[in-house]
Amino acid sequence: xxxxxxxxxxxxIIGAGPVGLTSAAELIRQGITNFQIIDQRLEPEIKxxxxxxxxxxxxxxxxxxxxPELMNYGCQGDELQIQNESPILNFSFKSEFKKYSKYPVCxxxxxxxxxxxxxxxxxxxxxxxxxxxxIVDFKDLKEYVKVDYVHVNDTDQIVYQIKVKYVIAADGAxxxxxxxxxxKYEGVSNTRTSAVxxxxxxxxxxxxxxxxxxxxxQGGYFLLKMPKGYATCIPLLESEEQxxxxxxxxxxxNRIPLPIADDYFEKLFAKRGLKVKVKNVIWKAHFRPxxxxxxxxxxxxxxxxxxxxxxxxxxxxGLGLNYGVQxxxxxxxxxxxxxxxxxxxxxxxxxENEMKPYGELVVKSGIxxxxxxxxxxxxxxxxxxxYLKFAGDCKLATKGILSLxxxxxxxxxxxxxxxPGPCKIQRLQYQFTTKLEAGxxxxxxxxxxxxxxxxxxxxxxxxxxxxxxxxxxDKIEQIKGxxxxxxxxKFETELFEQCGVLGNCILLIRPDNFVGxxxxxxxxxxxxxxxxxx
Numbered sequence: 311x312x313x314x315x316x317x318x319x320x321x322x323i324i325g326a327g328p329v330g331l332t333s334a335a336e337l338i339r340q341g342i343t344n345f346q347i348i349d350q351r352l353e354p355e356i357k358x359x360x361x362x363x364x365x366x367x368x369x370x371x372x373x374x375x376x377x378p379e380l381m382n383y384g385c386q387g388d389e390l391q392i393q394n395e396s397p398i399l400n401f402s403f404k405s406e407f408k409k410y411s412k413y414p415v416c417x418x419x420x421x422x423x424x425x426x427x428x429x430x431x432x433x434x435x436x437x438x439x440x441x442x443x444x445i446v447d448f449k450d451l452k453e454y455v456k457v458d459y460v461h462v463n464d465t466d467q468i469v470y471q472i473k474v475k476y477v478i479a480a481d482g483a484x485x486x487x488x489x490x491x492x493x494k495y496e497g498v499s500n501t502r503t504s505a506v507x508x509x510x511x512x513x514x515x516x517x518x519x520x521x522x523x524x525x526x527x528q529g530g531y532f533l534l535k536m537p538k539g540y541a542t543c544i545p546l547l548e549s550e551e552q553x554x555x556x557x558x559x560x561x562x563x564n565r566i567p568l569p570i571a572d573d574y575f576e577k578l579f580a581k582r583g584l585k586v587k588v589k590n591v592i593w594k595a596h597f598r599p600x601x602x603x604x605x606x607x608x609x610x611x612x613x614x615x616x617x618x619x620x621x622x623x624x625x626x627x628g629l630g631l632n633y634g635v636q637x638x639x640x641x642x643x644x645x646x647x648x649x650x651x652x653x654x655x656x657x658x659x660x661x662e663n664e665m666k667p668y669g670e671l672v673v674k675s676g677i678x679x680x681x682x683x684x685x686x687x688x689x690x691x692x693x694x695x696x697y698l699k700f701a702g703d704c705k706l707a708t709k710g711i712l713s714l715x716x717x718x719x720x721x722x723x724x725x726x727x728x729x730p731g732p733c734k735i736q737r738l739q740y741q742f743t744t745k746l747e748a749g750x751x752x753x754x755x756x757x758x759x760x761x762x763x764x765x766x767x768x769x770x771x772x773x774x775x776x777x778x779x780x781x782x783x784d785k786i787e788q789i790k791g792x793x794x795x796x797x798x799x800k801f802e803t804e805l806f807e808q809c810g811v812l813g814n815c816i817l818l819i820r821p822d823n824f825v826g827x828x829x830x831x832x833x834x835x836x837x838x839x840x841x842x843x844x
Contacts, residue, residue, distance in 0.1 A: 314440060315470065320649050321345040322457060322474040324487060326439045328360060328421060329617035329634035330480035331428035333642045335374045338435045340646035340770045340821070347432070348443040350462060354429075358508035358593040360421035360631030361534055361541040362387075362521070365403075365411035366716045367632045369754050369823065370639045373768050376427045377413070384419035385535045388519040390711065394526050395583055398698045401711055410717045412754040416521055418536045420508065421631065445486065448477065448613070455612050476645050477613040480638070483600060485619035491609050497602030497673055503551045503567045506625055507575060507594040510539035512587040521628070525694060526582040532626050533584075539592065543625045544578050554596055567596040599624040603669045607662035614641055614661065621669035629714065633672045636716060640665050643770075643821040652791045653844035657725070664721040675714055721749040721824055727840060731814070731830030745810025748828045752819050759805045760796060769793040770821060772841065777806065777815040779832060791841050792818075 316322075321337060323330045326349035334347045363380065371377050390401040407414035429439065446469060447458040454473045461468075479487035488495065514533070516522050522533040532543040546554075554574075555565040572591040579586040604620040617634030641661045647653035698707065712718045726749035746752065757763040766773055771793030778800065798805050809817065818827035818837055827840045 316346055316348070316440065316443065316457075316459060316472045318473045319344050319346050320475045321478060321645060322455075322472075322476070323347040323478045323480065324445060325349060325480035325482060325617075325619075326351075326354070326425070326429075326441075327480060327482070327617070328424050328428065328631055329638050330478070331425060331432065332370060332635050332638040333478050333480060333616065334437060335428055335431050336370075336639065336642040337646055338432070338437065339373050339768075340643060340650070342646050342649055343437075345437075346440055347437070348440045348445075348459075350442070350444050352442050352463065354422065354425060356422045356593075357595075358420045358422070358536075358541055359506070359595070359625075360424065361418055361508070361536065362628040362632070363417040363419055363424065364629075364632045364715050365407055365413045365415070365754075366719075366751075367635045368413040368417065369411060370635050371428075372754070374428070374431045376431055379427055380417060380419060380424065381413075383423060383537055384417040385537050386519060387416040387418060387521050387535065388414075389517065390416070390521045390523065391517060392523045392525065392698055394524065394695055398525075398695050399707055401707065406708055406712070407715075407717060408755060410712075410751075410753050410755060412757060416534075418534045418541065420536065424631075448487075448490065450609055450611050450613055452611065475612065475649065478638075478641065478645070479613065479615050479619050480617045480634070481619055483602075483618040483622040485615060487613065488604060488615055488619050491606075491613065493609075493615070494605040495600075495602045496605055497600065499562055499564065500545070500599045500601070500624060502548065503546050503555075503596060503598045504625065505544045505546055505570050505575070505578065505594070505596050506542065508536060508539060508541045508592045509572075509575065509588050509594075510590040510592065512589065514540065514584070514586055523626075524582060524584070525698075527688065529582050530626070531579070531582055531584070532628060534628070539590075542575075543628075544575075544582075545624075545626060546578070550578065550581075560598075564598060567598065570594060570596050599626075601673045603666070603673045607666055607669075608658070614645075614658070616641060620666075621672055623672045623675060629672050629675060632716070633668060636668065637665055639822050646770075647791065647821075647844065657844050660721075660723040660725050663723040664725075668716065668719065671713070719751060719824075720747065723749075725820070725826055725844075726824075727827045729827070729829035729831050729836055731832075746808070746817070746825060746828070748825050750825055752817070752823050752825060753808065754823070756805060756808055759802055762794075762796070766794055766796075772821065772826065773819040773823075774837065775805075775817040775819065777809070777811045777813075777817070779814050779816060779834075789838055789841050791844070792837070 323333050337345050368377050388404045392399040404414050442462045443459050444462050445459050449456045455477050457472050458469050524530050534541045554568045554570050556568050558566045560566050576588050600622045602622050607620050608614045616637040644657050728748045760766050771791050773794040777798045816829040820826045829836050
């Protein structure tokens with residue numbers, strides 16, 4: 311544990327969970343050293359929340375070199391199965407995700423392990439979490455933020471002050487930063503509470519390497535295999551939760567949940583049609599899930615919110631940590647570019663424009679998952695089961711799952727630009743061609759077709775792929791912010807086909823691997839104009 315006095319710095323990260331640690335790791339990748347990451351907790355929490363890691367999150371982690379450790383430790387899930395008394399829908403991560411990602415799995419891993427792995431990356435790069443720091447006030451003075459803080463174990467509570475250029479607040483669903491800014495956290499709390507747990511048990515009858523979501527008539531649950539045992543989320547029925555509620559009320563006027571006895575989990579599963587013999591509960595919690603999204607992702611200047619500070623959802627959806635890491639990946643490179651003088655401050659406006667629609671999506675998913683996990687009538691159960699089976703058969707479910715897992719994400723902001731080129735015939739052809747569009751992610755499944763995929767992944771700047779365009783490459787390489795260039799020749803047919811390239815094409819790919827610019831024009835000044843406009 312590192313404790314000490316803070317110093318003035320370029321960037322202050324509040325919160326050392328996976329999202330805050332991802333922000334810190336990306337700053338290191340961007341060559342930013344003048345930052346500090348703080349946490350109010352004196353020691354890291356050993357807990358098993360945030361257990362499911364999806365492909366886009368693994369792709370964010372790849373430049374840090376930590377994916378092999380996570381993959382070797384974690385439990386790799388190849389399939390999602392939705393069932394009631396029997397299987398209704400089977401979704402294969404391996405077959406459906408392989409087009410988009412080199413990691414077509416859902417990884418079961420405890421949050422404490424993810425945090426430890428990210429923290430080791432920071433330590434290897436001479437950065438440590440400064441613990442025991444509580445922010446008591448801040449003031450955005452346009453050119454910098456004045457931050458007041460105390461040491462939590464200081465009995466005199468002496469207030470210290472620093473100046474920082476930017477604040478990234480990853481301080482959770484109860485974010486004190488969000489509250490100080492007066493930003494509303496809009497949405498609803500679930501009517502029912504949920505029990506979550508990480509437990510060891512005798513082998514459970516479920517398909518190997520599978521995430522299991524049950525919408526049983528008597529209530530649902532989520533079950534995920536872990537390196538050690540299983541992780542679960544069980545929305546409780548009213549009769550069940552009343553046994554485990556205190557008489558105290560929370561700020562919304564709801565009774566505060568009490569810890570659930572270890573042996574009660576067997577009864578919860580049994581009522582939902584699953585026989586489980588629990589041997590040991592490693593970690594557990596009982597709480598009322600929120601489905602909320604912040605009205606704003608920043609104070610419109612120098613203080614930004616990420617992760618649960620801007621969106622929270624029912625853990626039945628299993629997506630919260632992943633969406634938070636995506637927030638950090640989207641925001642942090644932009645702040646780094648501003649600090650390095652490679653972009654204007656106004657680029658930061660694109661963070662909320664690009665990410666808030668996905669924050670709203672995960673909240674809607676959380677509400678839907680929570681509702682579907684409640685008990686229903688036989689008629690409702692019949693309709694739901696047949697609809698899910700129909701959706702699976704006609705690929706409606708595939709499209710929905712791809713969206714929820716952020717596999718087909720597409721941004722639409724001032725950082726996404728398309729230049730169709732002068733050829734009218736080619737323009738017409740492209741209207742009927744499936745292609746990689748501006749704002750979509752360059753699939754990691756295509757990395758191996760690049761001559762130096764390692765450099766492509768690790769480079770901190772923009773990446774330029776030139777299809778059949780060889781002229782003026784030297785000039786392109788001299789543009790500030792562009793750190794990787796490759797000419798793609800016609801024999802690389804897979805790249806041409808997957809990117810939907812029919813002739814000449816320029817793809818300018820952002821540090822987060824989303825396509826910033828797609829151009830069919832041979833005018834190389836378009837790339838310079840794009841970078842100069844950042």
